[in-house]
Amino acid sequence: MEEKEAFDGEGMLQAQAEIWKYMYHFADSMALKSAVELRIADIIHSHGSPIPLSQMAAGIIDSPSPDITCLARIMRLLVRRKIFTVTPQSDGVEALYGPTHMSRWLLHGAELSLAPMLMLENDHRALAPCHYLSNCVREGGIAFQKAHGREIWDYCSMNPEFNKIFNDAMGCTARIRMKAIMTGYKDGFCGVGSMVDVGGGTGAAMGEIVKVHPHIKGINFDLPHVIATAPEYAGVSHVEVTCLRQFLVLMPSS
Structure with a gap:
């Protein structure tokens, strides 16, 4: 009682x-x-x-x-x-x-900032899929596709403004993570001659690695609309790929 x-x-x-x-x-x-x-x-x-x-x-x-x-x-x-x-x-x-x-x-503009990620997570286009979660439970499917009529990668390729917001957000979190990894894993890359980042966005993560270990030849693979906006990083080559098969063909042999 x-x-x-x-x-x-x-x-x-x-x-x-x-x-x-x-x-x-x-x-x-x-x-x-x-x-x-x-x-x-x-x-x-x-x-x-x-x-x-x-x-x-x-x-x-x-x-x-x-x-x-x-x-x-x-x-x-x-x-x-x-x-x-x-x-x-x-x-x-x-x-x-x-x-x-x-x-x-x-x-x-700070070297380490979460401002770009905050702008992505609160962008109305990124929030729209949240309104379709119950639909996904009832019908299955992908929330982003239900909200925008296409999957996120296709949507980014057709919307340059959102593509930049997305890539900036991915880049800022990559720099934060890699700073921590580079600090705690100092000698782990010493024996590496070349490194490939598949789906590496605009190359921020690879850029951080090569900056600390300039002997590494960095290769950053991603979709054409992502690579088109990627900045230059010393020691990093950006390569466009449109599918996994193309990546397998282009990937350097060991």
Whole structure:
């Protein structure tokens, strides 16, 4: 009887609170996305010390009159999530917003940044398949294909803007992973003369390996629309492939 009362009373109330929390989890991602789009982390970090909202707003590009109230609401959530710090307003002095270790991962152009991945994961085209998960359970199939009428690789090849967002995201996470691998696996590549990365995207991972081990001849294989946007890396050759059979033909013999 006591168990039933707990479930009907306090247990159900706590469960309701949890459901509300999950319902609004998307707000965290959207606030992070807006911070990346507005370059909030870049503005704060560039000053080297905490700044007020007015100074932050003045640094937002392509906006002659930013809405301070809206910006304050976004910052309130990001401070609560510990993305930024705040020193409360006192004696007529504006509240000051500062950086954290987490905000460093939102910087544009940083060697190690998660900003590109965050933009991909919150892009409306990447989120659209999530609305088809129940359809996949009922009917089978691939969620991305149900949302966009084609699989992701074909979609990327026909949509240059999304292709860039996707490749930038893959590149940023590849650099993060390879930095860790290169640090912990220092001598593991010493005996390697050449290395092939199949489906290596724009070559970020291979670029990190060859940068640390310049004796390696790096070969990066991927689809034509991916290779078309790949930057040059010293010691890395980009090769287009359209199918596995072509890869097997082109792959260097040992």
